[in-house]
Amino acid sequence: MLDRPRSPQEPANVVAPRPVPAERVPAHALPSDPVLPLSARGLVFARAGRRLIDDIDFTLEGAGITLIMGHNGAGKSLLLRLLAGLVEPDAGTVTWNGRAPDRARATRVGFVFQKPVLLRRSALGNVVHALKCAGVKRAERKLRAHEALQRARLAPLAGVPARLMSGGEQQRLALARALALRPRVLMLDEPTASLDPTSVAHIEALALEAVRAGTRILFVGHDLAQARRLADEVVFMHSGRIAERTPAATFFDNPQSPLAARFLAGDLLLDEDRKLKREEETTP
Ligand SMILES: Nc1ncnc2c1ncn2[C@@H]1O[C@H](COP(=O)(O)OP(=O)(O)O)[C@@H](O)[C@H]1O
C-alpha cells in the first residue's frame, strides 16, 4: 500500500520511498563531514618485538593546526601515516567519521612528505595528474591546477619540469598539489625540514591560508619557533606514546608532562633512552 496520493501517470507497482526515522539512518548515510572526527583507538604498530606506536587513542576534530612534536624516532611519522590510512595498524582502529579509511575519501586527506614525491612532469602536469587520479573532470583540471600554482606563487614555473625545481619549490609544489584536491584534513610531515627561510615562509603561509579556508591540519615538526608561529595545540610524543596534548597557549610556557618540559628545555632524552637500553641489555 502506498502511503501517499498517487499521480495518475505513476505506475501502481512503484513503491514510494518512505522517510526513514532519523534514529534508524546509519550515521554514514547522513550528509556530514567526509573525514572528521578522525579517530584512533588502541593503535599499535610493532616491529621486531618493539611497539613503535604503543596503544594510542587520539581524536582530531574542530579547526586549526595540531602540531605533533617529539624527538627523532618518537613515532610521529608513523602515527601520521596510520591516521592517513597509508599504513595498517597491528592492533586498534583508525576511523574517519566513524568508518575505516577508504579510497574514495582518501582524496580528502592530503599528505605531504618531508621529501616531496613528484612525477617526471612539469609543475602543472604534476597537479593535473593528481586531480585526474582524484576523479576531477578533465575540463576543470587545468583551471584548478593553475589556481593552486598561483596560490603557491609557482605560476611562473608551471611549465618547468618538477625535477629541475629547487628543493623549496618542489616542496611548495607538493603542497600546492595536495591543496588542489581541497583536502578536509592535511597532514604535513616535517614539510620545511632543510628548506631555505623563504620557502619555509611560503609553506607556512600556505598552511595558514588553508586553515582559514577550513582545512584541518596535522603538522609534524620540531622547530620550536615554527611551532609557536603555527600551532593551535601541541601533541607531544615519546617512545610511541602521546605524552601530552595541550593548547599551544600553555604548552610552550607550561607543558603538562615532565617529558615535554625536558624537551623544551633541550634535554637530550635520546641519550637517556640509549642509556636505559644499554642497562636493559646488560640486565640478565
Ligand atoms: N615500517 C617500519 N618498519 C619498521 N620500523 C619502522 C617502520 N617505520 C618506522 N619505523 C621505526 O619506528 C620508529 C619511529 O619512527 P618514526 O615514526 O619515523 O619517528 P619520528 O617521525 O618521530 O622521527 C623509528 O625507530 C623507526 O626506525
Ligand SMILES: [Mg+2]
Ligand atoms: Mg618523522
